[in-house]
Amino acid sequence: MADVLVGVVVFPGSNCDHDTEYAVASFEGVKPVMLWHNEHDLKGAQAIILPGGFSYGDYLRAGSIARFSPIMQEVIEFARKGFPVLGICNGFQVLLESGLLEGALSRNRDKKFLCTQTSIKPVNCSTIFTSRYKEDDVLTIPIAHGEGNYFAPDEVIESLEEHDQIAFKYTDSLGEVTEAANPNGSLKNIAGIINRQGNVLGLMPHPERASEKLLGSVDGRALFESLFMHIAGV
Amino acid sequence: MPYTAKIKVTLRRSILDVQGKAVEHALKNLGYGTVESVRIGKYIEVTINEEEQLQAERIANEISQKLLSNPVMENYSLELELVK
Numbered sequence: 001m002a003d004v005l006v007g008v009v010v011f012p013g014s015n016c017d018h019d020t021e022y023a024v025a026s027f028e029g030v031k032p033v034m035l036w037h038n039e040h041d042l043k044g045a046q047a048i049i050l051p052g053g054f055s056y057g058d059y060l061r062a063g064s065i066a067r068f069s070p071i072m073q074e075v076i077e078f079a080r081k082g083f084p085v086l087g088i089c090n091g092f093q094v095l096l097e098s099g100l101l102e103g104a105l106s107r108n109r110d111k112k113f114l115c116t117q118t119s120i121k122p123v124n125c126s127t128i129f130t131s132r133y134k135e136d137d138v139l140t141i142p143i144a145h146g147e148g149n150y151f152a153p154d155e156v157i158e159s160l161e162e163h164d165q166i167a168f169k170y171t172d173s174l175g176e177v178t179e180a181a182n183p184n185g186s187l188k189n190i191a192g193i194i195n196r197q198g199n200v201l202g203l204m205p206h207p208e209r210a211s212e213k214l215l216g217s218v219d220g221r222a223l224f225e226s227l228f229m230h231i232a233g234v
Numbered sequence: 235m236p237y238t239a240k241i242k243v244t245l246r247r248s249i250l251d252v253q254g255k256a257v258e259h260a261l262k263n264l265g266y267g268t269v270e271s272v273r274i275g276k277y278i279e280v281t282i283n284e285e286e287q288l289q290a291e292r293i294a295n296e297i298s299q300k301l302l303s304n305p306v307m308e309n310y311s312l313e314l315e316l317v318k
Contacts, residue, residue, distance in 0.1 A: 104306035
């Protein structure tokens, strides 16, 4: 069987691109392919990952300039056709700016840049990104961001809930969704959301940084595994 | 005939402005007890080379909505000036 090809977009200022490449390459039968922001060619990728970092220096607003880069025009088209797109951290910010996901991320409630382990739980395990999780799982996955405070107007939040589009929430270590467990002030403790069609996921936590024992957690692996198994048709 | 669009982008009232809060606390610590609140926004100048003022204004509005502000959490206002 041919390898599953996964595109990892590299913007100027991306800094989790190689971590993501490394995590992707650790799965058998999966090959990462790096995609430079100035290109229009997705090089046959079957899924696209927008990695973390500070694309274009986060000038103006996080993700706002990356959203208009040449490669993003292809990624938006790719997503609109129903192919899988995953945005991690800055990648999530880019997805929101591009309109593929709804809402916005503003500065963390407590002003601090947060670089720490968090507990999150999958809320909807029937997506192509979360099928390998169980709803009572409590995952240990790190965050590293200054602007991860998810905001959306009331009607958008209601619609996200109604259509099962909240993918992950911040919880305490027992899996309870509490205000104290909310690291950045996100509405409803939202850590990640998926689009209505179910092919575009954005999340602030970094699954690629929780993909090997040495890193302190392997809880992010099942996210990649869910996606790659979906593509391979397993 | 170039015009300068002077664009102000501000966070919507419903969005917590943590940067403004930090500056507000600093001002209070400096003894300015009558300072009630601080909100921080962005000021952007864009020079647009158009003959017609209406066309320059249309472009200034379009770029403000498309890139310079994020309508989910920000508002913008603009003034247009003829560059002499």
